Amino acid sequence: MRRPSAKVISLLFLSIAVCISLLFQEPKINNTVTAEGKPASKRDADSTALAVAYEKGGYDEYLSQYDPDQMAANNTIVIEGESYSEVKGMQASVVENKEGNAGKAVLTEDSGAISWAFEVEQEGMYNLGIHFFSEPGKDSDIERELLVDGESPFNEARSITFNRIWKNESQSFERDSRGNDLLPNQIEEYMWQESLIKDNTGFYEEPFLFYFSKGNHTLTLTSVREPLVIDWLKLTAPEIVPSYAEVASKYKKEGKKQVSDVSIKLQAEQALYKSTPSLLPYNDRSSPAVEPYHVSKLRNNAMGGWAWRMPGQWIEWEIEVEQDGLYQIALKNRQNYLNGMSALRSIYIDGKLPFKELKEVQFPYDHSWQMNILGTSNDEPYLFHFTKGKHLLRMEVTLGELAPILRSVESSILELNAMYRQIISYTGTVPDTFRDYNLEQRIPEMIQVFDKQSKLLYGIASSMEGPSESGNDRTAIINRLAYQLQDMANRPESVPSRIEAFKTNVGALGSWMLTINEQPLALDYLIISSPEAKLPKPEASRWSKMLTGIKSFAASFSENYDDFSDEEDGNQSITVWVTSARDQAQVIKRLIDDRFTSATGIHVNLKLVSADVLLPSTVSGKGPDIALQVGNDLPMNYASRSALQDLSAFPDYLEVQKQFLASAMVPYEYKGSYYALPEQQTFPMMFFRKDILEDELHLEVPETWQDVYDILPTLQKHNLQFGLPQKPLDAIGNELANTNIMTLPPSPAYAMFLFQEGGQFYKDDGKSSDLDSEISIAQFKKWTDFYVNYKIPIAADFANRFRTGEMPIGIVDYTMYNKLTVFAPEIKGLWSFAPVPGIIAEDGSIHREVGSGGSASVMFKQAKNKEDAWTFLKWWTGKDTQVAFGRQMEIRMGTAARYPTANMEALASLPWPTKDFQKLKEQMNWVQGIPEVPGGYLTGRNIDNAFRRVVVQGEDPRETMDKYVRAMNEEITLKRKEFNLPY
Numbered sequence: 001m002r003r004p005s006a007k008v009i010s011l012l013f014l015s016i017a018v019c020i021s022l023l024f025q026e027p028k029i030n031n032t033v034t035a036e037g038k039p040a041s042k043r044d045a046d047s048t049a050l051a052v053a054y055e056k057g058g059y060d061e062y063l064s065q066y067d068p069d070q071m072a073a074n075n076t077i078v079i080e081g082e083s084y085s086e087v088k089g090m091q092a093s094v095v096e097n098k099e100g101n102a103g104k105a106v107l108t109e110d111s112g113a114i115s116w117a118f119e120v121e122q123e124g125m126y127n128l129g130i131h132f133f134s135e136p137g138k139d140s141d142i143e144r145e146l147l148v149d150g151e152s153p154f155n156e157a158r159s160i161t162f163n164r165i166w167k168n169e170s171q172s173f174e175r176d177s178r179g180n181d182l183l184p185n186q187i188e189e190y191m192w193q194e195s196l197i198k199d200n201t202g203f204y205e206e207p208f209l210f211y212f213s214k215g216n217h218t219l220t221l222t223s224v225r226e227p228l229v230i231d232w233l234k235l236t237a238p239e240i241v242p243s244y245a246e247v248a249s250k251y252k253k254e255g256k257k258q259v260s261d262v263s264i265k266l267q268a269e270q271a272l273y274k275s276t277p278s279l280l281p282y283n284d285r286s287s288p289a290v291e292p293y294h295v296s297k298l299r300n301n302a303m304g305g306w307a308w309r310m311p312g313q314w315i316e317w318e319i320e321v322e323q324d325g326l327y328q329i330a331l332k333n334r335q336n337y338l339n340g341m342s343a344l345r346s347i348y349i350d351g352k353l354p355f356k357e358l359k360e361v362q363f364p365y366d367h368s369w370q371m372n373i374l375g376t377s378n379d380e381p382y383l384f385h386f387t388k389g390k391h392l393l394r395m396e397v398t399l400g401e402l403a404p405i406l407r408s409v410e411s412s413i414l415e416l417n418a419m420y421r422q423i424i425s426y427t428g429t430v431p432d433t434f435r436d437y438n439l440e441q442r443i444p445e446m447i448q449v450f451d452k453q454s455k456l457l458y459g460i461a462s463s464m465e466g467p468s469e470s471g472n473d474r475t476a477i478i479n480r481l482a483y484q485l486q487d488m489a490n491r492p493e494s495v496p497s498r499i500e501a502f503k504t505n506v507g508a509l510g511s512w513m514l515t516i517n518e519q520p521l522a523l524d525y526l527i528i529s530s531p532e533a534k535l536p537k538p539e540a541s542r543w544s545k546m547l548t549g550i551k552s553f554a555a556s557f558s559e560n561y562d563d564f565s566d567e568e569d570g571n572q573s574i575t576v577w578v579t580s581a582r583d584q585a586q587v588i589k590r591l592i593d594d595r596f597t598s599a600t601g602i603h604v605n606l607k608l609v610s611a612d613v614l615l616p617s618t619v620s621g622k623g624p625d626i627a628l629q630v631g632n633d634l635p636m637n638y639a640s641r642s643a644l645q646d647l648s649a650f651p652d653y654l655e656v657q658k659q660f661l662a663s664a665m666v667p668y669e670y671k672g673s674y675y676a677l678p679e680q681q682t683f684p685m686m687f688f689r690k691d692i693l694e695d696e697l698h699l700e701v702p703e704t705w706q707d708v709y710d711i712l713p714t715l716q717k718h719n720l721q722f723g724l725p726q727k728p729l730d731a732i733g734n735e736l737a738n739t740n741i742m743t744l745p746p747s748p749a750y751a752m753f754l755f756q757e758g759g760q761f762y763k764d765d766g767k768s769s770d771l772d773s774e775i776s777i778a779q780f781k782k783w784t785d786f787y788v789n790y791k792i793p794i795a796a797d798f799a800n801r802f803r804t805g806e807m808p809i810g811i812v813d814y815t816m817y818n819k820l821t822v823f824a825p826e827i828k829g830l831w832s833f834a835p836v837p838g839i840i841a842e843d844g845s846i847h848r849e850v851g852s853g854g855s856a857s858v859m860f861k862q863a864k865n866k867e868d869a870w871t872f873l874k875w876w877t878g879k880d881t882q883v884a885f886g887r888q889m890e891i892r893m894g895t896a897a898r899y900p901t902a903n904m905e906a907l908a909s910l911p912w913p914t915k916d917f918q919k920l921k922e923q924m925n926w927v928q929g930i931p932e933v934p935g936g937y938l939t940g941r942n943i944d945n946a947f948r949r950v951v952v953q954g955e956d957p958r959e960t961m962d963k964y965v966r967a968m969n970e971e972i973t974l975k976r977k978e979f980n981l982p983y
Contacts, residue, residue: 055155055407055410055411055414057154057155058154058155058156058407058411059154059155059156059157059199059204059208060407061154062153062154063209065211066125066209066211068125068209068238071123071124071125071211072124072125072237072238073122073123073124073125073126073212073235073236073237074122074124074237075121075122075237076234076235076236076237077118077120077126077234077235078232078233078234079116079118079219079232079233079234079235080104080231080232081104081105081106081116081229081230081231081232081233082094082104082105082106083116084106084114084115084116085115085116085117085218086114086115087112087113087114087115088112088113088114089111089112089113090108090109090111090112090113090114090223091109092106092107092108092109092114093106093107094106094107095107095229098133098229098231099133099190099191099192100192101133101192101231103231105133105229105230105231106229106230107135107227107228107229108221108223108227108228108229108230109223109227110137110223110225110226110227110914111223111914111915112222112223113147113220113221113222113223114220114221115147115218115219115220115221116218116219116220116233117216117217117218118216118217118218118219119215119216119217120212120213120214120215120216120217120235121214122214123212123213123214124211124212124237125209125210125211125238126209126210126211126212126235126236126237127196127197127207127208127209127210127235127236127237127238127239128146128196128197128207128208128210128219128233128234128235129194129195129196129197129233129234129235129236130162130194130195130196130197130230130232130233130234131192131193131194131230131231131232131234132162132192132193132194132195132228132229132230132231133190133191133192133193133228133229133231134162134164134165134188134190134191134193134226134228134229135190135226135227135228135229136188136190136227137225137226137227137911138225138226138909138910138911138912139164139188139277139887139911140164140225140226140911141161141162141163141164141200141225141226141276142161142162142163142164142225142226142227142228143159143160143161143162143223143224143225143226143913144160144162144221144222144223144224144228145157145158145159145160145221145222145224146158146160146197146219146220146221146222147218147219147220147221147222148210148212148217148218148219148220149217149218150218150220153210153211155829156199156201156203156204156208157208158829159200159224159828159829160197160200160221161200161312162193162195162228163193163275163276163312164188164275165188165189165191165193165273165274165275166186166187166188166189166273166274166275166276166277166279167186167187167188167189167271167272167273167274168184168185168186168187168271168281169184169185169186169187170184170185171184171270173281173300176593178297179297180297180298181283181297181298181299181300182590182593183280183281183282183300183586183590184280184281184300185590185594186277186280186891189273192231194351196208196236200312201311201312201825202310202311202312202397202398202399202403202517203311203399203403203406203407203410204403204407205346205359205398205399205400205403206238207238209238210235212235219233223914224913224914224915225911225912225913225914226911241353241355241356241359242355242356243355243356243357244355244356244357244376244382246355247354247355248383251326251383251385256324256325256326256385257325257326258325258326258327258383258530258531259323259325259326259327259530260530260532261530261533262321262322262323262325262327262528262529262530262533263527263528263529263530263533264319264320264321264527264528264529265525265526265527266317266319266525266526266527266528267291267301267524267525268281268302268303268304268315268317268523268524268525268526269281269300269301269302269303270317271303271315271316271317272316272317272318272392273315273316274313274314274315274316275312275313275314275315275396276313276891277891278307278890278891278892278894279303279304279307279308279313279315280307280891280892281300281301281302281303282300282302282303282305282307283298283299283300283301283302284301284302284305284522284524285552286334286369287368287369287539287540287545288540288544288545288548289369289536289537289538289539289540289544290302290369290524291524291525293548295548295551295552295555296551296552296555296556296558301524302522302523302524303315303522303523304520304521304522304523305520305521305522306337306520307520308397308520308521308522309337309397309518309519309520309521310397310517310518310519311397311398311399311517311519312396312397313396313397314394314395314396314397315394315395316392316393316394316395317392317393317394317526318390318391318392319386319390319391319392319393319528320389320390320391321386321387321388321389321391321528322388323388324385324386324387324388325385325386325530326383326384326385326531327383327384327385327386327528327529327530327531328373328374328375328381328382328383328384328528328529328530328531328533329347329373329374329382329384329393329526329527329528330371330372330373330374330526330527330529330535331371331372331374331523331526331527332369332370332371332372332523332524332525332526332527332536332538333363333369333370333372333521333522333523333524334366334368334369334370334521334522334524335363335364335365335366335370335520335521335522336365336366336367336368336522337365337518337520337521338365338518338519338520339365340365340474341365341474342362342363342364342365343362343363343519343520343521344360344361344362344363344397344398344399344400344402344519345361345363345395345396345397345398345519345521346358346359346360346361346395346396346398347361347374347393347394347395347396348392348393348394348395348396349384349391349392349393349394350391350392351392351394354384355382357376357382358374358382359398359400360398360400360401361374363521368538368539369524369538369539370538371535371536371537371538373535381531383531384528386528393526397519398519399517399519401463402516402517405460405463405464406513406516406517408456408460409457409460409478409509409512409513410513410826412453412456412457412509413506413509413510413513413826414826414827415449415453416449416453416485416502416506417506417803417804417805418805419443419446419449419450420499420502420503420506420804420805420806421692421696421718421720421804421805421806422443422446423439423443423446423495423496423499424499424718424719424720424806425717425718425719425720426439426442426443426719427439427495427496427499427719428719429499429500429719429806431496431497431499432496433496433497435496436493437495437496439492439495439496440492446492446495447489447492450485450486450488450489451485451486451489453482453485454482454483454485454486454489455482457478457479457481457482457485458478458479458482458486460475460478461475461478461479461482464478474516477505477508477509477512478509478512480505481505481506481508481509484498484501484502484505488502503804503806506804507800507803507804510803510824510826513825513826514823514825524538573602573603573604573605573865573868574602574603574604574605574625574626574863574865574868574869574872575604575605575607575624575625575626576604576605576606576607576624576625576626576627576628576872577606577607577608577609577613577614577623577624577626577627577628578606578607578608578609578628578629579609579610579611579614579627579628579629579630580628580629581608582608583889583892583893584629584889585606585608587885587888587889587892588606588628588885589606590888591881591884591885591888592604592606595875595880595881595884596872596875596881600868600871600875602865602868602871602872604872607624611630614627614630614634618638618643618860621862623860623862624860625859625860625862625863625864625865625869626857626858626859626860626863626869626872626873627857627858627860628679628857628876629679629680629855629857630676630855630856630857630858631743631855631856632667632668632745632853632854632855632856632930632932633667633743633745633932633936633937634676634856634858635667635668635670635675635676635856635858635932636667636668636669636670636675636932636933636934636936637932637934637937638675638858638860639670639673639675640670640934640975640979641979642861643860643861644675644676644858644859644860644861645675645858645859645860645861645863645866645869646673646674646675647673647674647675647676647677647859647870647873648673648674649673650870652874653674656677656874656877657674659877659878659879659903659904659905660677660678660681660902660903660904661681661902661904661924661927662929663681663852663927663928663929664678664681664852664854664902664929665678665929666928666929666930666931667854667856667929667930667931667932668856668932669931670932671981675858676856676857676858677856677857677873677877678854678855678856678877678902679854679855679856679857679876679877679882679901679902680854680855680899680900680901680902681852681853681854681900681901681902681927682728682729682813682814682815682852682853682854682900683813683814683850683851683852683853683923683924683927684725684748684752684811684812684813684814684836684850684851685811685812685813685814685816685817685833685834685835685836685919685920685923686701686702686809686810686811686833686834686835686836686837687798687802687809687810687811687812687816687817687820687831687832687833688701688808688809688810688831688832688833688834689802689805689808689809689827689830689831690830690831690832691827691830691831692720692805692808693808693809697711697714697715697718697808699711699714701834702809702837703837703838703846704837704838704839704840704846705837705838705839707837708722708837711809712790715808715809716790716791720805720806720807720808721792721793721796721801721806721807721810722786722790722792722807722809722810723792723793723796723798723801723802723807723809723810723811723812724749724783724786724792724810724811725747725748725749725810725811725812725813726747726748726749726794726795727744727745727747727748728745728748728813728853729812729813729815729816734819743937743940744940744941744944745853745930745940746761746851746930746939746940746943747783747940747943747944747947748811748813748850748851748853749783749811750779750780750783750943750947751850751851751928751930752811752836752849752850752851753779753780753782753783754775754776754779755849755850755851755928756838756839756847756848756849757775757778757779757839758775759773759775759776759779761930761931761936761939762931762933762936766931766933766934766936766972767972767973767976767982767983768968768969768972768973769939769965769968769969769972771939771943771961771964771965771968772961772962772965776961777957777958777961780946780947780950780957780961781957781958783947784947784950784951784957787951788950788951788954793807794948794951794952798810798812798816799816799819799820799823799824802820802824802831803820803823803824803826803827811836813853814833814900814920814923815898815900817833817898817916818895818896818897818898819896821895821896822894822895822896823896832916833916833919834919835848835919835922835923835926836848836850836923838926847926848923848926849926849927849928850923850926850927850928851927851928851929851930852927852928852929852930853930854900854902857873857876857877859873877902877903878903879903879905879906879909880906882899882901882903882906883901883906883909883910885899885901886898886899886901886906886910887910887911890910890911898910898911898912904924907920908921933972934972934975934976934978934979934981935968935971935972935973935974935975935976936972938967938968938971939968942964942965942967942968943964945964946960946961946963946964
């Protein structure tokens with residue numbers, strides 16, 4: 001028997017010492033979690049003195065025209081869905097007795113608009129309610145634009161969101177072959193819902209109020225995404241929610257009694273419904289008191305956590321009580337995310353807010369688990385009346401008093417970015433430090449804007465710091481920018497020298513907004529009990545922690561949480577390597593277990609490996625049967641060395657190939673055969689800021705390159721920039737991390753110019769480069785002239801410059817859409833994208849060709865079970881699997897992870913807004929593939945070298961390109977000789 005090494009023994013003693021140290025830590029138990037009284041943090045201090053900044057066209061500005069308290073209506077107007085007055089761009093159909101709902105309703109499509117005419121007898125402010133059914137679609141939230149009398153009443157009404165309702169496919173968790181809990185599949189619960197129209201960002205807590213004068217009006221809902229069944233729309237008076245004192249008084253008057261000897265425990269991970277499928281149960285190993293717990297196996301034992309942080313997200317549990325009476329509610333929670341702050345939740349019972357104190361329940365920061373009873377600041381628990389039977393308890397993320405703060409900050413960012421653009425229109429982005437620009441004379445309102453925004457930001461910081469007025473990490477950026485603005489207002493001559501710091505601070509304030517509105521909270525279980533019931537301790541005993549720590553340490557030598565392989569390894573088994581990340585590997589493994597192995601009987605040994613392991617393992621003969629998510633350059637390079645299986649040799653290959661654009665297959669062709677199936681395909685689109693291009697500069701979106709040349713002088717007059725792509729992006733809009741100088745693909749910008757003029761990268765079946773042809777030289781000069789003559793930036797962070805408006809128009813991979821959706825929420829609705837500019841052909845059509853990038857799946861020649869491996873490749877790249885994988889990635893990582901699948905049917909099934917997907921489809925018609933040839937790895941590198949010599953060193957485009965084409969051809973010839981190919 002082998003003796004344990006000294007290292008293992010020392011680690012064991014270290015583990016025991018750490019566990020013993022836990023003996024001297026006392027767990028904290030809070031009696032109540034409050035919604036009134038003393039704030040739980042400085043951020044919760046009174047902000048009534050906060051200056052109000054109205055965004056132009058926003059809801060605050062809209063409300064400022066009326067007095068909701070004096071103009072509140074007191075009657076109800078019901079508008080039946082089927083009684084619509086007009087339909088445009090859609091086929092509206094009337095349905096009867098839909099899913100148990102008696103009567104008629106109207107089914108609206110995912111595009112077009114539908115209107116209703118109605119009469120208002122009493123002038124006033126109304127809430128707008130809707131009774132709707134979530135029709136099956138693409139699994140995304142339903143979005144509509146609301147118009148009143150043909151116009152949008154305020155900016156926020158342009159994006160009204162209706163949540164779908166999700167649930168676990170099964171409330172009992174399945175386990176893998178190693179005994180670990182698997183995450184449950186999420187399925188939609190199609191059901192009727194009734195809700196008031198409100199802000200989907202959470203910046204406004206109360207439902208929207210709409211003013212209607214006496215007389216005839218129209219309401220219009222324009223479809224942005226997903227179909228929707230509408231039963232009725234209802235205009236109602238704003239509801240007044242009572243206080244707890246009023247509710248308690250009512251209990252007493254009605255003689256309601258407290259129950260006794262009752263305790264009902266609900267495990268939080270057994271939630272009934274949720275607003276988004278990303279709210280998944282997860283494994284928490286922070287304490288052995290978390291239920292259920294295992295020392296070495298993964299157990300789904302907690303709910304919420306970091307995923308449950310965005311305003312408007314909610315989770316709902318079903319409670320069943322055996323007797324009528326008054327109950328208290330306790331929550332075992334942990335809020336160890338927001339140091340010095342409270343996470344906020346609104347709590348609803350059976351769809352209603354019981355009393356106004358539950359609108360904003362605070363969960364203060366603490367590193368350990370807490371047992372909290374919902375109650376007053378005086379440690380008096382709130383009592384809830386439950387009748388015998390089933391009830392629903394919902395907890396929803398809310399911003400509370402942060403909402404007006406964030407609205408003001410958002411408005412401030414937009415105004416400061418607009419001022420930044422005005423300033424650089426005179427100074428440029430790199431001002432001359434020795435020049436006096438006289439900005440206070442050229443921009444008279446500059447000092448006033450700086451002074452106003454400085455006072456606003458100081459007010460925000462003061463409201464978040466509370467009475468102590470001591471700064472903290474949450475207010476540091478606000479105070480820094482406020483000081484800078486005040487100092488620039490006092491010393492306007494210093495503005496040009498500080499413009500870069502000003503831009504950086506405003507950008508940092510935008511990033512601050514993204515983090516400060518996040519309200520994460522973890523739950524272990526809920527207890528509905530009689531007030532005198534004894535509650536369990538939230539943390540385990542010291543001895544339990546020590547014992548569990550020792551057991552977990554011992555188990556760590558045998559458990560491997562990164563191994564996704566099946567333990568069964570029979571004849572029908574293939575090895576698949578994934579080179580991306582753990583999240584992707586987990587999703588793929590679950591799809592394999594649920595949809596592939598169960599259907600085919602083929603076992604898959606899935607392994608997560610680093611991309612640089614693939615080459616040495618293949619050379620040594622220890623590689624996989626299949627590799628997923630490899631770069632476009634790999635298939636040809638491996639195929640030329642006889643390492644890959646020719647997929648076009650399989651009889652049904654041509655049928656499989658039809659799922660993809662012809663351009664997607666181009667990089668994987670070698671000697672007339674194809675050695676990969678595409679997984680992802682990306683291509684450029686043109687992004688533009690509507691508010692700047694159309695509203696400020698009064699320019700039209702360019703259709704041709706001549707249009708681009710026409711708008712460039714106007715952009716440059718204001719020192720704004722036009723952007724061209726330099727490198728391809730990954731699925732979430734970031735530059736590819738594995739792109740290095742040796743494998744640098746050809747510039748997407750040059751490929752675009754070249755393909756639009758009918759050029760090509762290689763000639764004579766890949767024997768030599770064609771970049772020295774007249775067309776190629778002319779397009780190379782056209783490309784470099786943008787940088788030489790118009791001084792557009794060689795390299796730029798497009799997302800940041802687009803966000804500030806410094807680069808209000810540019811061409812970049814369409815995956816930038818994913819990044820902007822999450823990264824820049826303050827400009828939502830202010831930007832869009834379109835097909836790239838093109839050239840006008842003789843027939844009058846516009847040619848918009850672009851090159852493409854992507855990733856692929858390959859089968860290695862050494863694979864033993866080639867038919868099984870081919871079955872797997874067909875399954876993996878097929879529509880159903882690609883749709884499932886894409887939706888699961890969005891579930892886990894959000895909209896930023898929308899999957900750019902190469903399968904055209906699958907792409908159409910992902911939750912793109914209808915109008916945006918139509919633009920993608922239009923550009924897809926012009927996508928061209930960039931071929932890969934032996935020695936072609938120097939093509940992108942030498943194009944980049946030639947570009948920099950022309951742009952940076954001022955050399956002649958023709959001579960420079962001729963020089964580098966000779967280097968390309970020498971390498972291509974060398975490689976063709978090596979592989980015994982004609983040259």
